[in-house]
Amino acid sequence: MTWIIIGIVAVLAIALVAVYNRLVRLRNRIEAAWSQIDVQLKRRYDLIPNLVETVKGYAAHERQTLEAVIQARQQAVDARGIEEQAQAENILTGALRQLFAVSEAYPELRANQNFLALQEELTGTEGRIAFARQFFNEQVLAYDNAREVFPTNVIAGMFNFEAKPYFEAETESRENVRVDFGQGNSQAQPPQ
Amino acid sequence: MIGFVVLVAAIGWVFGYVTGFGYWGLVAAVAFSILMTWGSYFNSDKIALAMSRAQPADPRAHLQLHNLVEGLAIAAGLPKPRLYVVQDEAPNAFATGRDPKHAAVAVTSGLVEKMNRDELEGVLAHELAHIKNRDTLVMTLAVTLVGVVVLLGDWMLRALWWGGHDRDDRGGGAGAAIALFGVVLLVVAPLFAQLLQFAISRRREFLADADAVFLTRHPQGLTNALRKLQADQTAVRSASRATAHLWIESPLSLEKARGERGATGAGAWLNRLFETHPPLESRIEALQQTTLGSGAFTP
Numbered sequence: 001m002t003w004i005i006i007g008i009v010a011v012l013a014i015a016l017v018a019v020y021n022r023l024v025r026l027r028n029r030i031e032a033a034w035s036q037i038d039v040q041l042k043r044r045y046d047l048i049p050n051l052v053e054t055v056k057g058y059a060a061h062e063r064q065t066l067e068a069v070i071q072a073r074q075q076a077v078d079a080r081g082i083e084e085q086a087q088a089e090n091i092l093t094g095a096l097r098q099l100f101a102v103s104e105a106y107p108e109l110r111a112n113q114n115f116l117a118l119q120e121e122l123t124g125t126e127g128r129i130a131f132a133r134q135f136f137n138e139q140v141l142a143y144d145n146a147r148e149v150f151p152t153n154v155i156a157g158m159f160n161f162e163a164k165p166y167f168e169a170e171t172e173s174r175e176n177v178r179v180d181f182g183q184g185n186s187q188a189q190p191p192q
Numbered sequence: 193m194i195g196f197v198v199l200v201a202a203i204g205w206v207f208g209y210v211t212g213f214g215y216w217g218l219v220a221a222v223a224f225s226i227l228m229t230w231g232s233y234f235n236s237d238k239i240a241l242a243m244s245r246a247q248p249a250d251p252r253a254h255l256q257l258h259n260l261v262e263g264l265a266i267a268a269g270l271p272k273p274r275l276y277v278v279q280d281e282a283p284n285a286f287a288t289g290r291d292p293k294h295a296a297v298a299v300t301s302g303l304v305e306k307m308n309r310d311e312l313e314g315v316l317a318h319e320l321a322h323i324k325n326r327d328t329l330v331m332t333l334a335v336t337l338v339g340v341v342v343l344l345g346d347w348m349l350r351a352l353w354w355g356g357h358d359r360d361d362r363g364g365g366a367g368a369a370i371a372l373f374g375v376v377l378l379v380v381a382p383l384f385a386q387l388l389q390f391a392i393s394r395r396r397e398f399l400a401d402a403d404a405v406f407l408t409r410h411p412q413g414l415t416n417a418l419r420k421l422q423a424d425q426t427a428v429r430s431a432s433r434a435t436a437h438l439w440i441e442s443p444l445s446l447e448k449a450r451g452e453r454g455a456t457g458a459g460a461w462l463n464r465l466f467e468t469h470p471p472l473e474s475r476i477e478a479l480q481q482t483t484l485g486s487g488a489f490t491p
Contacts (some may be wrong), residue, residue, distance in 0.1 A: 036266060040266075067283055068453075100418055116251075117255060120255050120259065121255070123258070123259070124255070124256070124258075124259025124262065124263065127259065127260070127263040128259070128262055128263045128266055129261070131263045131264065131266045131267035132266050132267075134267050134409070135268075135269055136269050142366070
């Protein structure tokens with residue numbers, strides 16, 4: 001009789017350890033996913049000075065646009081905390097979009113290989129940032145599910161596994177993008 | 193796949209019963225089959241790349257390709273696979289490698305030229321989905337099982353031919369009936385096993401399509417790519433039957449032509465059973481049935 005009890009206790013203990021470890025692994029994946037986002041953001045910041053120099057070579061008098069980009073980049077690098085960073089990221093995206101729109105008017109710039117490569121790299125980086133966020137949210141979902149589903153939520157509660165927030169789209173990015181071609185008159189708006 | 197394993201176990205049992213070798217026949221067949229197929233599984237990437245004469249994709253010449261694959265690898269949580277380019281006008285792509293760490297993706301130069309960024313991303317997502325779902329492993333298992341069936345059939349034939357009835361007759365009529373059933377089975381089974389293998393291949397293609405859309409959250413990319421593939425007539429030069437199941441669209445000109453003609457009728461149905469890929473039309477239809485694919489939003 002005692003053997004049965006020992007057996008049951010042993011099975012329960014193993015199950016407990018397994019569940020705890022699973023929760024830990026899921027939580028760690030979230031942190032890894034977050035640093036992946038960070039890596040891609042840094043990559044983006046590192047590309048920008050090169051881009052600014054290339055554009056300056058051909059379109060030096062687009063000072064406003066260039067300044068906006070440099071400033072936005074600095075803000076993003078200095079930002080601390082998720083909300084500040086998200087906001088700075090958004091402003092930087094807008095400034096870059098403006099820069100590329102403006103460079104449409106300079107055919108020599110558009111033909112420059114360096115410029116094209118940088119443009120492709122930045123587009124690629126934006127893609128990577130988006131995918132990194134997507135992956136991050138998927139990890140948070142998996143973790144939240146594990147935390148809240150019935151048998152595991154008991155253990156999650158016992159060991160204080162807190163909820164992790166999703167990476168939400170910034171409220172500004174949901175507004176229409178305004179592209180100003182410098183003349184101030186035409187303002188194209190992409191379809192919603 | 194589970195059905196396949198059950199079938200093989202049943203055939204193994206029949207073999208054991210008919211020849212009197214018991215389960216050792218099945219064990220030996222499995223061992224042999226594994227020996228024959230797993231060498232090529234372990235070196236699947238080297239073999240597939242060499243067979244198609246793929247060259248590593250230079251990061252500067254194919255910057256967009258590398259950027260797309262990096263992004264998708266992040267989304268899938270996989271290490272970035274090695275990238276190769278095959279010099280061929282026909283747009284196509286394949287993924288290979290025994291596991292995600294040793295994975296490689298190859299695209300034809302035709303694909304890079306003819307697809308836009310969205311479509312290229314869709315195709316690459318499909319290939320990464322193959323890697324994520326470990327389809328090389330799945331297909332190797334299927335091929336191994338086919339091998340087991342073929343071996344058992346072969347051995348059973350030899351055993352019966354050379355008269356392996358050195359045991360007591362098990363009740364006259366019933367024994368003979370089972371022996372006859374065994375013979376029929378050994379003739380039909382290899383064919384049936386092959387059909388199962390092709391069916392599994394087609395299913396994995398649908399699965400890869402679905403997982404690709406899950407990665408990109410953008411079914412239009414892959415759907416438009418498949419439409420372009422449908423319209424394109426060229427067939428890949430350096431493809432063979434052995435690697436056919438790896439490509440996104442069947443590279444074999446005969447399969448392609450059949451798929452495009454959208455042939456109907458009993459003969460065509462029979463042919464379709466042997467195809468490694470589902471018809472492009474079905475794949476496009478399946479993609480459009482996802483809730484995102486209603487076309488309600490434009491990129």
